[in-house]
Amino acid sequence: MTEEFEAHRARLRAVAYRMLGSTGEADDALQDAWLRVSRADTGDVENPAAWLTTVVARVCLNMLRSREHRREEPLERAAAMGVADPEEEALLADSVGLALLVVLDTLAPAERLAFVLHDMFQVPFDEIAPLIEKTPAATRQLASRARRRVKGAPSPSADLPRQRRVVGAYLAATRGGDFDALLALLHPDVVLRADRAVVPTPEPVLVSGAQPVAKGAMASLGRAQLAGLVLADGRMAVAMLVHGRLRVLLRFTFDGDLISGIDVVAERERLAEIEVGMPG
Incomplete structure (x- = not known):
């Protein structure tokens, strides 16, 4: 599965970045996913790309959920920590759209996963549903709710x-x-x-x-x-x-x-x- 993981690394990193909004956390998620993949029995995996995507998504979901329970870093300290490659971070944000990243950050973890996987990476709802322990219909509703948040309401301001x-x-x-x-x-x-x-x-x-x-x-x-x-x-x-x-x-x-x-x-x-x- 090593060759498959490397072959799909770019897509997997794209999934992780849209789920987490940070290059550093996306790379951490890929490292964690790789450790899980290397220990897993992959003999019955028929679609490596889809399976790897779900592994990365599950890791990202856990990271998003842990954010809600851990104490936030003070603003000054968080800003001072910096990133490994600010230029790459800025380029990635431009490619995705900074406003979209901001809106994604307001979504609940399950909503974000459903929207990112389905709307941005065309993963079917029946493959997403087990990740969040929902039915495909409920998962579709989560994605729809997230889509409305991303689209936003028309602005009432004329100017x-x-x-x-x-x-x-x-x-x-x-x-x-x-x-x-x-x-x-x-x-x-x-x-x-x-x-x-x-x-x-x-x-x-x-x-x-x-x-x-x-x-x-x-x-x-x-x-x-x-x-x-x-x-x-x-x-x-x-x-x-x-x-x-x-x-x-x-x-x-x-x-x-x-x-x-x-x-x-x-x-x-x-x-x-x-x-x-x-x-x-």
Whole structure:
């Protein structure tokens, strides 16, 4: 089975990355899967590709479930840990779509597995169902529910194109280190609020004025391994991912074409209350 595993490694890694959202965790999943494969009796395996996919998927499902039970790393520590190859991480995120990774991170483990395997890798529901101990019909419902989350509800905001243009320019300026361009997007009296999960202080952080807000934005966005545009409750926002997980969401208010307010959300409870979707 060694040759089969190597022959299908690229596809198996693609499955693991979409399940976990992190190259490091995807590689860990492949290593664990290989150990399981090497110890298994494979004499009766008729379809090695399908069987290997289910092994990797089961490992990923266990890893996703363990995330829900273990304590989250503090944001600063998680960001400081870095990744083995940030450039590869960014390229993979671009190929999948950062907004999709963000939405996938909001799904329950079984929903994510059903959607990824069926919708992205065309695995039949009757092969997915045993992995999550559901009937094929129930598995189909999980995938359908996940699909609705990925598709998202139509945005009620009529000025979404303007929001996208301004927030996209904000992201480009911070990524490119263009302080003057960032300053030009901010209202002189802009206010930034950041909850206590962003900065470990007794009270939420509040910063006023274009110059201080711009300086803070340039520094904070640099911590993110990945950042991109998403919808948050139907409005344009910037999502920041650390190790494939949604850790920070920047929500904006506007005064004409200028950003008048930035709400930096990192508390898990607050993030869970926000409906995150694809920007289209």
